[in-house]
Amino acid sequence: MQTLHDIAPLRETLQTHRMAGRRIALVPTMGNLHAGHLALVDRARGLADVVVATLFVNPLQFGAGEDFGQYPRTLESDRDKLAAHDCDLLFAPSVETLYPDGLETQTQVQVPDVSEGLCGGTRIGHFDGVATVVSLLFHLVQPDIACFGEKDFQQLAVIRKLVADLHFPIEIVGVPTVRAEDGLALSSRNGYLGDDDRALAPAFHRELSRCRDALASGRPPDAALSEARQALQASGFRVDYLEIRGPSLAPFDIARHAEGRLLGAVYLGSTRLIDNVAVSLPRPTGSGIRHG
Numbered sequence: 097m098q099t100l101h102d103i104a105p106l107r108e109t110l111q112t113h114r115m116a117g118r119r120i121a122l123v124p125t126m127g128n129l130h131a132g133h134l135a136l137v138d139r140a141r142g143l144a145d146v147v148v149a150t151l152f153v154n155p156l157q158f159g160a161g162e163d164f165g166q167y168p169r170t171l172e173s174d175r176d177k178l179a180a181h182d183c184d185l186l187f188a189p190s191v192e193t194l195y196p197d198g199l200e201t202q203t204q205v206q207v208p209d210v211s212e213g214l215c216g217g218t219r220i221g222h223f224d225g226v227a228t229v230v231s232l233l234f235h236l237v238q239p240d241i242a243c244f245g246e247k248d249f250q251q252l253a254v255i256r257k258l259v260a261d262l263h264f265p266i267e268i269v270g271v272p273t274v275r276a277e278d279g280l281a282l283s284s285r286n287g288y289l290g291d292d293d294r295a296l297a298p299a300f301h302r303e304l305s306r307c308r309d310a311l312a313s314g315r316p317p318d319a320a321l322s323e324a325r326q327a328l329q330a331s332g333f334r335v336d337y338l339e340i341r342g343p344s345l346a347p348f349d350i351a352r353h354a355e356g357r358l359l360g361a362v363y364l365g366s367t368r369l370i371d372n373v374a375v376s377l378p379r380p381t382g383s384g385i386r387h388g
């Protein structure tokens with residue numbers, strides 16, 4: 097596997113692949129790789145001739161007081177994991193390489209509406225930073241395909257809208273969340289949890305699953321959400337948000353949607369965890385909607 101840190105050799109190498117008619121798949125990451133990231137690489141491997149992973153802890157998507165400085169940087173072991181999963185090229189630029197004029201004057205990309213609320217409601221400006229760096233990576237790599245995890249469900253929706261609005265000729269592939277055996281969604285930030293909080297953390301997914309089952313059996317959404325919030329608080333979580341949205345994150349309207357997404361973010365101490373599950377609700381009788 098080739099590792100590149102600069103833009104010129106990246107462009108040159110990719111141009112050679114493009115001239116040879118090879119399909120290129122991109123897997124953007126912030127590193128500290130785990131089996132969730134590697135599932136994206138495996139999916140990319142199955143869909144393209146050339147797999148490019150990127151490793152960049154993007155300062156533009158971290159708010160003041162967030163963990164940019166503390167975020168784990170593990171280039172050597174990440175490189176070994178990517179090579180073992182048959183990745184062809186790792187692009188790991190410095191902040192100065194991607195943003196040579198500094199962050200203050202950097203041109204930014206905003207994806208309105210879908211970036212607001214949920215994680216965007218708490219992490220103000222976060223999705224502008226994500227949309228900006230992903231646009232930059234799309235321009236530099238010009239992939240045919242790009243793979244993103246469903247664990248970051250709002251991010252996936254933001255990127256789908258970005259690609260549609262800016263007419264990027266890129267197929268966006270969403271990959272299901274990879275979980276630990278106890279159900280906790282794998283995430284680099286799980287490493288911040290001490291032993292006691294790590295033991296508590298799987299209760300987050302258990303409550304989401306319980307809420308999903310309650311909704312499927314006809315519990316009214318407001319009641320099911322309120323019970324799940326109470327259960328999470330009683331277990332020691334601080335709930336940031338817990339919401340049901342339509343499948344592409346539009347507001348959930350039970351008269352129009354049967355399928356949706358239950359999304360949540362919680363804090364254990366200062367560690368913020370996110371997760372989401374698909375939900376399927378019975379339509380209320382008398383909704384006037386007919387199927388078939």
Ligand SMILES: Nc1ncnc2c1ncn2[C@@H]1O[C@H](COP(=O)(O)OP(=O)(O)OP(=O)(O)O)[C@@H](O)[C@H]1O
Pocket residue numbers: 124125126127131132133135136243244245246247248271272273274275281282283284285286
């Ligand atoms: N458990 C997982 N299953 C599937 N995809 C995942 C998982 N965790 C992360 N990803 C995906 O990997 C890509 C890179 O994510 P990132 O490097 O931020 O990892 P992360 O573990 O989510 O880190 P963080 O803890 O900072 O959120 C994103 O597309 C993300 O959705």
Ligand SMILES: CC(C)(CO)[C@@H](O)C(=O)[O-]
Pocket residue numbers: 124125126152154157226229230248251
């Ligand atoms: C997509 C991404 C690599 C952009 O920095 C990041 O938000 C992530 O790791 O999910």
Ligand code: BAL
Pocket residue numbers: 126157248251
């Ligand atoms: N996993 C999405 C990147 C972030 O939390 O900043």
